[in-house]
Amino acid sequence: MKLSMDMVTSISVCTAEDMNWEGGGNCLVVPLYRKEFPLNSALLQEEEELVLQALVDREVLTGAAGTCYYLPAPSRPYSGVLVLGLGDRKKATAESLRRAVGKAASLLKANRVERIGVDLVHFPELPVPAFVESLNLAQYRFDTYKKEEEKPAPAVREVVLVVADSVDKAALLEAAERAAFFSVAANGARHLANTASNDMTPAVLAAAAQKIAEEGGEQCTCAVLDQQRMEELGMNALLGVARGSGKPPQLICLEYTHPEATRTITLVGKGVTFDTGGISLKPGAKMHEMKFDMCGAAVVLATMMAVTRLKPVLNVISVVPAVENMPDGNAQTPGEIVRACNGKTIEVLNTDAEGRLILADALAYAVDTWKPDCIVDLATLTGAVVIALGHVAAGVVGSDSALVQSLVAAGESTGERLWELPLWEDYEEMMEGTFADLSNIGPEREAGTITGAAFLKAFTGDTPWAHIDIAGVSYGIRNKPYLKPEYATGFGVRLLLEWLTGRTAQSGQASE
Ligand code: BES
Ligand code: MN
Ligand code: ZN
Numbered sequence: 001m002k003l004s005m006d007m008v009t010s011i012s013v014c015t016a017e018d019m020n021w022e023g024g025g026n027c028l029v030v031p032l033y034r035k036e037f038p039l040n041s042a043l044l045q046e047e048e049e050l051v052l053q054a055l056v057d058r059e060v061l062t063g064a065a066g067t068c069y070y071l072p073a074p075s076r077p078y079s080g081v082l083v084l085g086l087g088d089r090k091k092a093t094a095e096s097l098r099r100a101v102g103k104a105a106s107l108l109k110a111n112r113v114e115r116i117g118v119d120l121v122h123f124p125e126l127p128v129p130a131f132v133e134s135l136n137l138a139q140y141r142f143d144t145y146k147k148e149e150e151k152p153a154p155a156v157r158e159v160v161l162v163v164a165d166s167v168d169k170a171a172l173l174e175a176a177e178r179a180a181f182f183s184v185a186a187n188g189a190r191h192l193a194n195t196a197s198n199d200m201t202p203a204v205l206a207a208a209a210q211k212i213a214e215e216g217g218e219q220c221t222c223a224v225l226d227q228q229r230m231e232e233l234g235m236n237a238l239l240g241v242a243r244g245s246g247k248p249p250q251l252i253c254l255e256y257t258h259p260e261a262t263r264t265i266t267l268v269g270k271g272v273t274f275d276t277g278g279i280s281l282k283p284g285a286k287m288h289e290m291k292f293d294m295c296g297a298a299v300v301l302a303t304m305m306a307v308t309r310l311k312p313v314l315n316v317i318s319v320v321p322a323v324e325n326m327p328d329g330n331a332q333t334p335g336e337i338v339r340a341c342n343g344k345t346i347e348v349l350n351t352d353a354e355g356r357l358i359l360a361d362a363l364a365y366a367v368d369t370w371k372p373d374c375i376v377d378l379a380t381l382t383g384a385v386v387i388a389l390g391h392v393a394a395g396v397v398g399s400d401s402a403l404v405q406s407l408v409a410a411g412e413s414t415g416e417r418l419w420e421l422p423l424w425e426d427y428e429e430m431m432e433g434t435f436a437d438l439s440n441i442g443p444e445r446e447a448g449t450i451t452g453a454a455f456l457k458a459f460t461g462d463t464p465w466a467h468i469d470i471a472g473v474s475y476g477i478r479n480k481p482y483l484k485p486e487y488a489t490g491f492g493v494r495l496l497l498e499w500l501t502g503r504t505a506q507s508g509q510a511s512e
Helices: 046-057 094-110 128-139 169-194 202-219 227-233 236-242 287-310 355-370 384-389 401-414 425-429 448-457 493-501 503-511
Strands: 010-015 026-033 068-072 080-087 115-119 158-163 220-225 250-256 264-269 271-275 315-325 336-339 345-348 374-379 394-398 418-420 465-469
Touching (some): 010 169, 046 080, 080 094, 094 128, 128 169, 202 220, 202 271, 220 227, 236 336, 236 355, 250 355, 264 355, 271 287, 315 355, 345 355, 355 374, 394 448, 401 465, 425 448
Parallel strands (some): 010 158, 271 315, 394 418
Antiparallel strands (some): 068 080, 220 250, 250 315, 336 345, 394 465
16 A cells, blocks of 8 residues: 655654754744744744734734734745644643644645644653644545646655653553554555546555555455455445446455454444445535545545554454445446345435445455454445534444443544434344335435444344444544545544554453
């Protein structure tokens, strides 16, 4: 998988005395909470301090959340000072810092800054991991299809964290580097998702997974089931969706195992490389956005890439059903009935509800093959989740509340919010078929996200399962300055990595 080069490559920690400003393109970053004057910096030279204080007096600089000011300082050891507005101290969170850093990133870029010294001497409480990851996310650029000269100038390559002597420098560096790596993985998912659908086919997704396995070493293997193998296994729900496309479907199984692992976790990601709706064709406006219908797959694969490097004491299995949903003379038509690999029959009343059809076979196969302790799927499954939660949170629905809560907690810490929706039996009844066991759509447009999840539940057996509907958060985010609305967000990568390797996973572990 190609990872973007626009990321922080080097992080170091030092005290104010040891700060070395040699070389050009240096910028001192001074945090400022709202109305907490005077500026509090261990590194600011007197001259700049005076200029900035004058700006404070004129209320140009207020420290309001997300406000930034760049002051060039050509005669100094640093070539500029960036004042980073953090807002009210009482309201400050990791997410408010991420958003402020997102704004700062554009200013740093405009001023061609390549190296920053972040003055944390008087700000030991600042969540440094959030700083580093939001800088990485903000600096990500997708320019695969741009001419060389249109490609943007280099961004910040080096971050020096300037701290008080009492700070545990090694621990801070480790936390910062871990966050940087999480965001590099998220950018990897964004890259897969941003790639045009003619270049991001099911076969290309499979090749990306194979590459992750090769680079992942002996703890990692990849098996891709082709159409013939899926026919033998009776995966007719998945195969039905693929029938209209000339691009053959792939069931991508990427496994990471640890010799001391006592738990097996399965991640499943929807990989519809383009969703036209099939014979139940989507309207033309915005249809191009349906290249993002493989964001679940991209997130799961990028998470696996990171897992193979971080090597947690877990078995992590990922299953990605990859297809293209097209209308064609041979495409599936509404009313067809298919039998999934677990024997359940499904009436396909709408060929645009294809995500649940491919996930049905993927979930049933995963549960049966690996007998995991839990299974989590991510899918751009329903437009309804955008109606329910907007672009602010993903919907989460599951059969095990401890599992769901552990995911919600992980998302809270990474700024990738999940909001649980209920899964009462009433919803499962709404998915019963007239002529088959199940229908692939519910009545009218009622509770669309939950009925989608209720359908999936029928393929998870007794395995604790959670489904994350990322349709609203995978692209088109306008209020997070560290993302770009035109780009895929990689939503879920940092959440899953935090959940798999951080404290939140342990809470899920303890309660299952
Ligand atoms: N991929 C779409 C869901 C989607 C919609 C993702 C908007 C991102 C933005 C999915 O396959 C779909 O078409 N779902 C249908 C389900 C319906 C037919 C029950 C929908 O949401 O309209
Ligand atoms: Mn669809
Ligand atoms: Zn879809």
